[in-house]
Amino acid sequence: MYATVNGSGGTAAAKPAARTATVAKGTVLATVSGTGTLVSPTDAAQDFTTGGRLTAVKVAVGDAVRKGQVLATVDTTAAQQQVDAAQAALTTANANLTKAQAGVTTTTTEPLPGATTAPQGGSGGGRGAGGSSTPAPQTTTVTTTKVDDAAVAQAQQQVATAQTALSNAQAALAGTTLTASVDGTVASISAKVGDTVGATSSGTSTSAKSTGTSAASSSPGGFIVLTNPTGMQVTANFSELDSLKLKKGEAATVTLNAQSDTKLNATVLSVSSLPSSSGSGAAGSSAVQYAATLQLTGDTSTLRTGLSATVQVVTGEADNALSLPTSALSGTGSSRTATVVHEGGATERVDVGVGVEGDTTVQVVSGLKEGDKVELPTTSGNNGFPNGSFPGFGGGSGGRGGNGGAVGIPGGAGGGGGGRGGKG
Template sequence: MKVLPRRRGAVLLNSALGVALVGAAALAYTTLDGGTTKAAGKAQVRTATVAKGTVLATVSGTGTLASPTDAAQDFTTGGRLTAVKVAVGDTVTKGQVLATVDTTAVQQQVEAAQSALTTANANLTKAQAGVTTTTTQQIPGSAQPSGSAAGAGGSGGGERGAGGSSTPAPQTTTITTTKVDAAAVAQAQQQVATAQTSLANAQAALAGTTLTASVDGTVASVANKVGDTVGGGSGSGSTTTAKSTGSSGSTAPSGFIVLTNPTGMQVTANFSELDSLKLKKGEAATVTLNAQSDTKLNATVLSVSSLPAGSGGTGGAAAVQYAATLQITGDTAKLRTGLSATVSVVTGEADNALSLPTAALAGTGASRTATLVQPDGSTERVEVGVGVEGDTTVQVVSGLKEGDKVEIATTSGGSGFPNGSFPGLNGGQGGRGGAGTGVAGVGAAGGGAAGGGAGRGGTR
């Protein structure tokens, strides 16, 4: 049969195209397969070795520093400032005079109260003395009737009767009576008590015109100057100390003069509700100043509030937080009230303990599992008992010994496709033996033809 020139050219062209398609398919398959093999070769299993060390479990919170002896100093008696004896930065001692106000009006009140007390005491003395009255009374039987004397004389003879006609004078006595009015005494006593109270108040007001330091410290602020009028506080000493805000720290006191003292510095920090349940009094902690990250201070937990301090985050799902107060130990001389800090509290610790990275164990709770790698490379699934669950490591208490190697689960590499092969190459590895037939499926026929070709190639 003769082939026409035009038809012969078409056949040659189709043959060339077929060879090109076969070559391209083979190249694509080889490239994809080679890439998959390389990726698989790079995916190596990581292991961890059971070793001895310290396992630490910590929780963290943020807060601010404050001293419980920070205090605002205010007059108990207000008035015009006549002297301010300290300035910001001065160091003062307890009892030292800080400032004074005018005493003129208060001094007059003291004098008036003293005078009132003197009068009240005099009235009480008078009431207690009572009212005295004097009366004169005849003593009974001190005088006899005149007839009885004559009769007596007659019995003795006529002459005696004539000479005894005189009558003796009656005898009298003076009686003094003092009457004390109980109601008047009680009223006078009440007046004295009132006058004494008034005098004590006036004297306290006079003492309150001099402001003295209630604690040792450094003057942090002075709100007024000489000539200004300042108000008086309520109560003796009128001292206001730093108070917890229930949020991330404490609020500094405010007043006419504020004294700060780094001695006994504390930090109040907020913790998440889950972490707060792990906190206990006496637990050790580390305080890191946010402004000086290289400064780390030791501290211990003093107390944990049972009332929520606020919520962290935003939105309706914000977590509740609880405040804990910690006592800073060591040198606090250079610390200042209000410095922000991050607090890390050790809630669990195991020293010289067998440990593994947390990622090397599967499961939760006190009993977990691990893949033990034997010296010959074989693996075995074993149960592992755990103790302290640290931040990155876990204490091993049973199931493994020091030096054992355990697999750490990783995500293996691949070609980037779910099954590691190019879509449509369903023939996979089986088609490699009969590539000449299998790759014939790569073309207009699609993946189904390729699959058939791969199957045939695999049976060769």
């Protein structure tokens, strides 16, 4: 397109033809995007429950292991000594209990019931013979056993305490051998034979679920970390506005940043109710974001924890719907206006009801019909002036440009355009 500059400073520009879009049927998708990383909810840190000096590491990074497989061992000397001492203490406690339950036995001599003193022989006036006889027994021996209930209870408590101590010592001895808590692949080993390793109360920990404190669940840290790409998930941050559009079960597409041609399907599992770390907003201000967790579908066996990804979630969809470019409508909300271009060039302003709003197109629910042509807004040309034309400026008779010859864009035909000595 050209702007013609005449001698009197006027400009004549061709009026651009109206740009239009045709209302047609199609699919309108409303999406929101976020960024995050891949996580495996079954990643697990493997730690000893009894610390000590490493005596053996039986796996290497990259090895596939099965649940229950021995991974490493630490020195058992101290733990075995504790078991031996606890066993001896239990033996003593059982002996004391047996003794307490047996009680104390005493022997006493007691008179027989109804016993009387036997008659004594001697002189007298009796008629019969005065001979003596052997006296009948007058006493008996009584054996009594007394059990001290308090002593028995105390002995029973000592046995229970000793049994608990033995169980704890045996568990500590078992804790010197580290076994895999889950199937997986060895992702990392943080110590070597001869190093001293610590212990944890449980021996294992797994990847934390997204709690809204960060976009990505932190990977577990431990002496050995096992990873399992089965059931891989994505945690991603979304702007506060976009997060309000997310719902459980919505479909999503995940694109790996390292492999832009790799597209993975996913569904929204949950959206945190707490804000995650704020992102960077305009002019250095903070932008509130919320984390969402998505479940990847399909084969994830070749994926790795920590891969960064871009997530696009479909928050609305209208199939076989009337649609047109969003730019063809004016206004906001569910009611908009558009300029319909009729045959012959006549235009008409109409109200338009809209449904699903996509990134570049919008669903039309009322006001327009299929095949209607709607005027699009005029855009500026590459030269930066409206309609691609240049403002007019005065010509002159000076220089080699003669009498204000035409200036063409591009090309500059017309003899150099007003030389130095030109007269305004």
